[in-house]
Amino acid sequence: xxxxxxxxxxxxxxxxxxxxxxxxxxxxxxxxxxxxxxxxxxxxxxxxxxxxxxxxxxxxxxxxxxxxxxxxxxxxxxxxxxxxxxxxxxxxxxxxxxxxxxxxxxxxxxxxxxxxxxxxxxxxxxxxxxxxxxxxxxxxxxxxxxxxxxxxxxxxxxxxxxxxxxxxxxxxxxxxxxxxxxxxxxxxxxxxxxxxxxxxxxxxxxxxxxxxxxxxxxxxxxxxxxxxxxxxxxxxxxxxxxxxxxxxxxxxxxxxxxxxxxxxxxxxxxxxxxxxxxxxxxxxxxxxxxxxxxxxxxxxxxxxxxxxxxxxxxxxxxxxxxxxxxxxxxxxxxxxxxxxxxxxxxxxxxxxxxxxxxxxxxxxxxxxxxxxxxxxxxxxxxxxxxxxxxxxxxxxxxxxxxxxxxxxxxxxxxxxxxxxx
Numbered sequence: 001x002x003x004x005x006x007x008x009x010x011x012x013x014x015x016x017x018x019x020x021x022x023x024x025x026x027x028x029x030x031x032x033x034x035x036x037x038x039x040x041x042x043x044x045x046x047x048x049x050x051x052x053x054x055x056x057x058x059x060x061x062x063x064x065x066x067x068x069x070x071x072x073x074x075x076x077x078x079x080x081x082x083x084x085x086x087x088x089x090x091x092x093x094x095x096x097x098x099x100x101x102x103x104x105x106x107x108x109x110x111x112x113x114x115x116x117x118x119x120x121x122x123x124x125x126x127x128x129x130x131x132x133x134x135x136x137x138x139x140x141x142x143x144x145x146x147x148x149x150x151x152x153x154x155x156x157x158x159x160x161x162x163x164x165x166x167x168x169x170x171x172x173x174x175x176x177x178x179x180x181x182x183x184x185x186x187x188x189x190x191x192x193x194x195x196x197x198x199x200x201x202x203x204x205x206x207x208x209x210x211x212x213x214x215x216x217x218x219x220x221x222x223x224x225x226x227x228x229x230x231x232x233x234x235x236x237x238x239x240x241x242x243x244x245x246x247x248x249x250x251x252x253x254x255x256x257x258x259x260x261x262x263x264x265x266x267x268x269x270x271x272x273x274x275x276x277x278x279x280x281x282x283x284x285x286x287x288x289x290x291x292x293x294x295x296x297x298x299x300x301x302x303x304x305x306x307x308x309x310x311x312x313x314x315x316x317x318x319x320x321x322x323x324x325x326x327x328x329x330x331x332x333x334x335x336x337x338x339x340x341x342x343x344x345x346x347x348x349x350x351x352x353x354x355x356x357x358x359x360x361x362x363x364x365x366x367x368x369x370x371x372x373x374x375x376x377x378x379x380x381x382x383x384x385x386x387x388x389x390x391x392x393x394x395x396x397x398x399x400x401x402x403x404x405x406x407x408x409x410x411x412x413x414x415x416x417x418x419x420x421x
Contacts, residue, residue: 005088006125008087010025010120011082011286014113015080018082030048031048052085053086054083056082058082060081062077064116065079070113095128116286119290133264135270136304137271138338142221152366157184169196173205173208173209174208175379180380184221185272188227188251188276191228202239202240224248233262234263240269241269248272250263251277271302271304271305273298273339295339296328299329305342306342308325309322310345327359347367348368353389375415389412392409
């Protein structure tokens, strides 16, 4: 890829020719508009215009995917789909994520010539690395802080999501930490609400974590949800670090990619990137952005840990899409920029075999809320069942077979349903 251009790949649907649709995208997002204007010289277009690099025709359909699309005169009733690659001069916006997004995902989603558009992938030049150093901890740093190697980092989410008093939360965290849990995170619904101020939560949780560490020799990683306005991010981060915390969490779409990059400038602990609200950007197959592209921006901005959904989850996303997301996060970016995929949503020991079979990696964080906390023998047994599920997966032993020698795993199967093995 040229080091002075950004390349974007789109899935396009149009009632016009793919060539016309590609021309509209390139013009609208660089030097053009709906009509020629004075000053739009050939020299200017050559220097600042986006270029169509490739058009790959795909299937045709007989109905538009999105409302508001117009059709040409004497339209044949067919809507053409294709994969269109467009490149943009870096000097149009520089190594700036906010301005990059205005170019590659700006007004083009509203063009009437398009009845469907999805940003599939991005290729960024090395100039972005000077501006955005990426994750400070990533997979290796998270493993070092948790002391967990050669298996997934296993953890849970505080449930009920909101409503626990600080005393109740402290008791729960202490119990889970003494059970050997690697990791716990706040729910995305619970950051700094008036009913449970972050300062009180940090104090109560870290006291429980430290007491458990004194007893067990293992310090649990707790991801405190510090999501807030810009002026709150550093204050909230510093509150966690001063108390001895080892992880902060933000809802990336709430604070924006710029907020994430801002936090990464001063963060002294891993940043757990939650992707709640993601569905509104991606659920329609002919609208929005593919996670393959989005995760590159999150890693660039500094997400050390990044949610990818989970196999057989409670959400709409297909297992194939989840696997693509995990593999995308573990693919090299600028020779590094490691971000640990966080697998969650309706997870339990029985989802480990399918996850490992599809990804062939243990470099994931595997979180289970009810899948640990609601185990018939308690949270400690839920945690142990998750470890056993992964042991069976890595060793290639059917889950039911492994459960015959491990009653805790068998009880999980009886509680949550037949396993994957």
